[in-house]
Amino acid sequence: MILLLGATGYIGQAFAKELQRRNENFIPLSRQQVDYTRFDLLLDFLKTKKPAFLVNCAGYTGKPNVDACELDKAGTLVGNVLLPQTIAHACAVAGVPWGHVSSGCIYAGAKVAEPGTVRVEKDFTQPELRELVAKHPEAIRGFTETDTPNFSFRDLPCSFYSGTKALGEEAMAGLGQSYIWRLRIPFDEFDNARNYLSKVQRYAKVYDNVNSISHRADFVKACLDTWKLRVPFGIYNVTNPGFVTTRHVVEQIEKFLKPAKKFEFWQSNAEFYQVAAKTPRSNCVMDASKLLAAGVEIRGVEEALEDSLKNWQPEK
Numbered sequence: 001m002i003l004l005l006g007a008t009g010y011i012g013q014a015f016a017k018e019l020q021r022r023n024e025n026f027i028p029l030s031r032q033q034v035d036y037t038r039f040d041l042l043l044d045f046l047k048t049k050k051p052a053f054l055v056n057c058a059g060y061t062g063k064p065n066v067d068a069c070e071l072d073k074a075g076t077l078v079g080n081v082l083l084p085q086t087i088a089h090a091c092a093v094a095g096v097p098w099g100h101v102s103s104g105c106i107y108a109g110a111k112v113a114e115p116g117t118v119r120v121e122k123d124f125t126q127p128e129l130r131e132l133v134a135k136h137p138e139a140i141r142g143f144t145e146t147d148t149p150n151f152s153f154r155d156l157p158c159s160f161y162s163g164t165k166a167l168g169e170e171a172m173a174g175l176g177q178s179y180i181w182r183l184r185i186p187f188d189e190f191d192n193a194r195n196y197l198s199k200v201q202r203y204a205k206v207y208d209n210v211n212s213i214s215h216r217a218d219f220v221k222a223c224l225d226t227w228k229l230r231v232p233f234g235i236y237n238v239t240n241p242g243f244v245t246t247r248h249v250v251e252q253i254e255k256f257l258k259p260a261k262k263f264e265f266w267q268s269n270a271e272f273y274q275v276a277a278k279t280p281r282s283n284c285v286m287d288a289s290k291l292l293a294a295g296v297e298i299r300g301v302e303e304a305l306e307d308s309l310k311n312w313q314p315e316k
């Protein structure tokens, strides 16, 4: 049996759907039924039910966006640092292996490979870097699991949300047997306020940047496959291999969905942060090659993006 924490959430619902599709025996647990954020209650539940594996997709995401975390720092710490630490301790004591949904938002930018050197650039809104991305996408490399987060409390600036996600990973380190699955900007074919493709369509103006992104169903399949295939425990970047610019996503939306609206872009970082955002945003490229090398299949980002738009299901 698999125990699923946070099954009511946007990512948790996708895990529940995939576990059902696989005919897996699982228990979706909500804090309303058992307050799994309490060590004693969770340990008791684990000892009684003896799950073979636990999936944690519970956490604190600011709504409608990460700016909300700046207004509830205690809640953000509780959900993203104390909770994974509590689960890690309870699972270690009960001998239950588990997987934790983390985030790629603990990085900023990407690596630029040039003959003989690889350097990190944090801000891809700079004109020369935009040009490099357009003309030489092969020079852009993602952050790997061995790269230290560069958008965290240890490497400022960061958003409070990102800081807690990085700290959450640290809080689990060295405790029991676990996977850390890093999700990045979920999207799919189902129009929803949480879907990146819906957000891009609804923004008054679009912020053009460079990102790796995760198709929601591809993400949960890949996470569950790490356990199914018994790949070594550890951290995995679970993004569709490759990256996109927001401008390209807009072009694909225009091509496949033919919206009436004309998309506008923020002219500069200064304008974006003055009008639309409060706390710094993470935009980053992730390297998914560790996941692929472990034998877990996940399609490339272009295929996943096109497929989502071809099968787009507007919200009723």
Ligand SMILES: NC(=O)c1ccc[n+]([C@@H]2O[C@H](COP(=O)([O-])OP(=O)(O)OC[C@H]3O[C@@H](n4cnc5c(N)ncnc54)[C@H](OP(=O)(O)O)[C@@H]3O)[C@@H](O)[C@H]2O)c1
Residues within 6 Å of the ligand: 005, 006, 007, 008, 009, 010, 011, 012, 029, 030, 031, 032, 037, 057, 058, 059, 060, 061, 075, 078, 079, 083, 101, 102, 103, 104, 165, 183, 184, 185, 186, 194
């Ligand atoms: N959505 C994204 O854009 C995104 C991107 C990268 C990473 N992530 C990570 O993926 C995980 C799931 O995100 P999501 O988008 O599915 O979030 P969500 O829709 O807000 O759902 C999270 C669930 O966590 C549970 N929970 C437990 N403790 C909580 C707390 N202190 N505050 C709020 N909720 C709490 C709640 O379920 P019950 O109360 O029913 O138990 C809630 O339904 C999070 O760790 C998030 O950081 C999300």
